[in-house]
Amino acid sequence: MPRLVIDTHYLTEQLKALLEIPSPTGYTDTVVRHVAKELERLGLKIELTRRGAITALRQGSRRASARAIVSHVDTLGAQVKYLKSNGRLELVPVGHWSARFAEGARAQIFSDSGIYRGTILPLKASGHTYNDEIDTAPIGWNNVELRVDALSRDLDELEKLGIHIGDMVAIDPQPEFLENGYIVSRHLDNKAGVAVMLAALHAMEREGVSTPVDIHWLFTIAEEVGVGASSILTPDIASMIAIDNGTSAPGQNSSEFGVTIAMADQTGPFDYHLTKKLIRLCEEEEIKHQRDIFRYYRSDSASAIEAGHDVRTGLITFGVDASHGYERIHVHALRSLAELVTAYVTSPVEIERDRNLHAGLKGFTRQPNDEARQELAEDSNPAE
Structure with missing residues (x-):
């Protein structure tokens, strides 16, 4: 079945709603509820793990060789590391991101006594006080602090606010469409990846399309700290496509337009046959695409493989400029990704052997080389 038409208004409205919900890793309950309710509105039955990862099953013609699409709802953030004597907060990052991009950020502190607003500032923030020292100050989490927008001139006043070590801090997204x-x-x-999945599902439900196998729509809650899809897969899932960001930067081939198909990340190559199928679908459906390799990057796919799941994995991405910083994307990439997802989940199963957890050599896949070409020739021209 060809790619489906994607409602980009629905896609962007979902992204706007997701961005409004703070969800640093470890503080994802609210965004989980939002996504789960939207999935139910689309007609899917959902289940949550104990901590809140979401599985939504859309039944296909059979259960075996099921496919999964996965994104993560958690984002970067911070935690209170220490209450300082000057009434400000020392922070530690949640997820890997530079304090360079924290400087100047507006934020929320989730304390037991309520939510406070604040700004992350360098230790030397005033040019009128420090003159040129503000330009030579080092960069790092030890060199920034969170100024709370409440009476907190010293440690006593800070403690009276009810803020504690370990309180979660969410960074304002400040979105512009x-x-x-x-x-x-x-x-x-990866709020954009979640919106892509919802948009693909929205198109499938609108058109009432069927799929050859069950499709598991997975939303994880701790990808930014490396947990990802490590504990959400079931044995009937034979292949999984992760949707995440690709880095459009010098030395990279990712783009803010079309689909960027990852050939490998820091954990190694993605599944050869699944990746080649995604490329072929892009070519057949005339979806703009490019390939890239990410040296300092991992996704939900990596966590699933490292957890011991024997599943084919792939990664399709939307090109992001300044990833984990002040990010920029284009809706063209999001639409292209959703189109590819619809083409993939409705495509025929090609590796029938994958319905079994273990099987013999018969039906095992082939990768191109001289020996494989010779065997194929012999198979097509058997001896008398």
Whole structure:
């Protein structure tokens, strides 16, 4: 079945709603409820793990060789590391991101006594006081602090607010949706991937399409700290496509337009046959695409493999400029990804052997080389 038409208005509205919900890793309950309710509105039955990862099953013609699509709802953030004598907060990052991009950020502190607003500032923030020292100050989490927008001039006043070590801190996304299709915001990684999945599902439900196998729509809650899809897969899932951001930067081939198909990340190559199928689908459906390799990057797919799941994995991405910083994407990439997802989940199963957890050599896949070409020739011209 060819790719489906994607409702980009629905896609961007979902992304806007997701960005409004703070969800640093460890503080994802609210965004989980939001996504789960939208999945139920689309007609899917959902289940949550104990901590809140979401599985939504859309039944296909059979259960065996099921496919999964996965994104993560958690984002970067911070925690209170220490209450300082000057009434400000020392922070530690949640997820891997530079304090360079924390400086100047507006934030929320989730304390037992309520939510406070604040700003992350360098230790030397005033040019009128420190003159040129503000330009030579080092970069790092030990060199920033969170100024709370409440009476907190010293440690006693700070403690009276009810703020404690370990309190979660969410960074404001500050989204902008421009008329030319560009979207600028923090946390596009991976709220945009979640919106892509919802948009693909929205198109499938609208058209009433069927799939050859069950499709598991997975939403994880701790990808930014490396947990990802490590504990959400079931044995009947034979292949899994992760949707996440690709880095459009010098030395990379990712783009803010079309689909960027990852050939490998820091954990190694993605599944050869699944990746080649995604490329072929892009070619057949005339979906703009490019390939890339990410040296300092991992996704939900890596966590699933490292947890011991014998599943074919692939990664398709939307190109992000300044990933884990002040991110920018284009709606063209999001639409292209959703189109590819619809083409993939409705495509025929090609590796029938994958319905079994273990099997013999018969039906095992082939990768091109001289020996394989010779065997194929012999198979097509058997001896008398």
